[in-house]
Amino acid sequence: MSFLIFLLLVLVLASAVWTVxxxxxxxxxxxxxxxxxxxxxxxxxxxxxxxxxxxxSVCAGLITVVFISTISMTRHYSIEEEQARATSRLKRFxxxxxxxxxxxxxxxxxMPGPSPFPSLPAPTTLDMRQVLWGLRRYDxxxxxxxxxxxxxGVVVLFKPKKREK
Amino acid sequence: xxxxxxxxxxxxVVTLLLAITxxxxxxxxxxxxxxxxxxxxxxxxxxxxxxxxxVVSGRTALAQALIITxxxxxxxxxxxxxxVVxxxxxxxxDMDVRNLRDLKG
Numbered sequence: 001m002s003f004l005i006f007l008l009l010v011l012v013l014a015s016a017v018w019t020v021x022x023x024x025x026x027x028x029x030x031x032x033x034x035x036x037x038x039x040x041x042x043x044x045x046x047x048x049x050x051x052x053x054x055x056x057s058v059c060a061g062l063i064t065v066v067f068i069s070t071i072s073m074t075r076h077y078s079i080e081e082e083q084a085r086a087t088s089r090l091k092r093f094x095x096x097x098x099x100x101x102x103x104x105x106x107x108x109x110x111m112p113g114p115s116p117f118p119s120l121p122a123p124t125t126l127d128m129r130q131v132l133w134g135l136r137r138y139d140x141x142x143x144x145x146x147x148x149x150x151x152x153g154v155v156v157l158f159k160p161k162k163r164e165k
Numbered sequence: 166x167x168x169x170x171x172x173x174x175x176x177x178v179v180t181l182l183l184a185i186t187x188x189x190x191x192x193x194x195x196x197x198x199x200x201x202x203x204x205x206x207x208x209x210x211x212x213x214x215x216x217x218x219x220v221v222s223g224r225t226a227l228a229q230a231l232i233i234t235x236x237x238x239x240x241x242x243x244x245x246x247x248x249v250v251x252x253x254x255x256x257x258x259d260m261d262v263r264n265l266r267d268l269k270g
Contacts, residue, residue: 005175009179012179012209013179016186016187016206016209019202020189020190020206025199028199032205032206035206035209036209039212039213042213043216043232046216046217046225047220047225048228048232050233051212051228051229051236054232054233054236055232055236058236059205059239059240063239063240066243067198067201067243069247070198070250073254074198074250074251074254074260075254075258075260092193093193095189096186096193099185099189100182100185103182104178107178126226126227127226128225128229128230130226131226131227131229131230132233135227136227136230136231136234139230139231143234143238146238150240150241150242150244150245153244153245154244154248157248157249158248
């Protein structure tokens, strides 16, 4: 189990690095969806199935569709322009793997300390639905307001312009 | 058998690396969509830390409720930001973030 979690976390990190380093935007969007899928598997392994289902359906599905739609609505470069941009990007992003390896080596010298939650009382046995609808009910109100604000924002952004007189 | 402290440490290291990847992407990228992708990776790091804290402290229900709230906020932010990106493209006919410096009003 511990090796599986370690492997999944390494795959999540590798997928995120691929997302950043991919030369084409479409590949980046697909790699981001793969990161979400791997993260949802980590959530299943961490006994959080509801959050995993949300991550899988919303982040790996809906947000990928939003990104691919945005990419398709914007400019497509020619092969020559794409190659020139890829070379320029490689120069700017070449330090990312170096930075990550440097931090990995530095963190490997730090041993894990005691549990970061030593003084907490015994965990409660509340179900996720009881927490969401009971303890955190005002979060639901905030979520509804955020969704309404998002709908209003998208409607305003895509509102057709009035003809100038 | 892995201890809870070691599990949280491992998840914390991966969270830190994900956050550095995202910050690097946001700082270095010039394409607006890539900056949004960096923001997405940053929220993935926050989600991973929340789920690890939930399983280590034994409060997975509370962590899941917070993660669902985070996902809802994330979707709204990305949808509105994608609309802003498309609007900026229609205005400047380019995806370069440096063109936004010319915006007025």
